[in-house]
Amino acid sequence: MTRRKLVAGNWKMNGSLAQLAELDAIAAAARTNPEVDVAICPPFTLVAPAAARGNLSIGAQDVHPNDKGAHTGDVSAAMLKEAGASLVIVGHSERRTDHAETSALVRAKAEAAIGAGLIAIVCIGETEEERLAGRAVQVVEEQLNGSIPPGATAERLVVAYEPVWAIGTGRTPTVQDVAEIHAAIRAKLRGLLGDAADQVRILYGGSVKASNAAELMAVPDVDGALVGGASLTAADFVPIVVAAAKG
Ligand code: 13P
Numbered sequence: 001m002t003r004r005k006l007v008a009g010n011w012k013m014n015g016s017l018a019q020l021a022e023l024d025a026i027a028a029a030a031r032t033n034p035e036v037d038v039a040i041c042p043p044f045t046l047v048a049p050a051a052a053r054g055n056l057s058i059g060a061q062d063v064h065p066n067d068k069g070a071h072t073g074d075v076s077a078a079m080l081k082e083a084g085a086s087l088v089i090v091g092h093s094e095r096r097t098d099h100a101e102t103s104a105l106v107r108a109k110a111e112a113a114i115g116a117g118l119i120a121i122v123c124i125g126e127t128e129e130e131r132l133a134g135r136a137v138q139v140v141e142e143q144l145n146g147s148i149p150p151g152a153t154a155e156r157l158v159v160a161y162e163p164v165w166a167i168g169t170g171r172t173p174t175v176q177d178v179a180e181i182h183a184a185i186r187a188k189l190r191g192l193l194g195d196a197a198d199q200v201r202i203l204y205g206g207s208v209k210a211s212n213a214a215e216l217m218a219v220p221d222v223d224g225a226l227v228g229g230a231s232l233t234a235a236d237f238v239p240i241v242v243a244a245a246k247g
Contacts, residue, residue: 003201005217005244006037006158006224008121009231010061010089010205015042020050025234027055033245036224040231041089044075051084059087059121062095065108079114087119089226091147093164104144111149114156121158121203121226122147124185128165136163136177137184139213144188154199159183160226161182166206168228175219178204182221217247 001036003048009026030038042050051058064074065209080088091106108182112121124143126136140161148157161181166172173181182202189197204216205226216222224244230236 003036003154003199003223004035004203005247006039006201006203007237007241007244008038008059008087008089008158008160008203008224008229009040009227009237010092011040011042011046011232012094012228013043013059015046015234017046017049019232020046020053022232022234022237023053023056023109024052026237027053029234029241030056033241036241036244038241039087041087043147047080047085048083057086058084059089059119060085061089061092063088063090063113063118065105065112067112069123077112077118080113081116081118085118087121087158088113089121089123089160091123091143093123093162093167103143106147108147110147110152110157114149115154117156119156119158120125120149120152121232123160123162123205123226124152125162125164125206128163131163131165136181140181140185141188144185144192148189148192150192152193152200153196157193158201158203159185159189160203160205162205162226168207170207172207172212172216175215178216178222179219182219186221208240210236210243213240213243214247222247 039057074092090109113120126139201223208225
């Protein structure tokens, strides 16, 4: 079973036109590590100029489920596609929390993205309280139940497991915990998608950096990383791409 690893950077609400210069060194690393897919997801305003550089896959961080209409402040999948995006993150925990996004809404967003020919990176992950209560597997299974579009295929669906307590904290689960939960996610995806689940990439996200990328990328069923803070500069991000190429 060969799944190409994907290392995607989520710039969150960071970046500027000047910072797009980082993309050139990241693209160079992508070219020298062709066994890995590499993408950067900047804020909406930078999607088009980032894509226009023409050297790297570019994604967005959210999408509205509808094609068009009276939805002030929102952006549709067709608009992202036209701006040059090839993927979009949906259901990030920061959106589930800050914008009260439900799994049903996340699924609708993923369906819209897939329908427009984008890859949807569907994020799931438990809070610290849920993990301490021994409910991590149950929580991610419930999120998968609600968020994964039926009939989705690996060509257009990626899952990102991001434990909320590991995001931006410098803390990561043990490799055993990552292995356990990624295996549970794979099993759940098999239940939802059948054989197609074997090709779906499951990324790990949460405080991935150069110093821990190699051990995380070597875990079975870890098919890449979704990287926040360490994706903002090529100096921090490129070593993660290299680790994924080896892992
Ligand atoms: P950090 O890598 O900064 O912990 O963020 C992870 C994340 O939320 C990526 O989507």
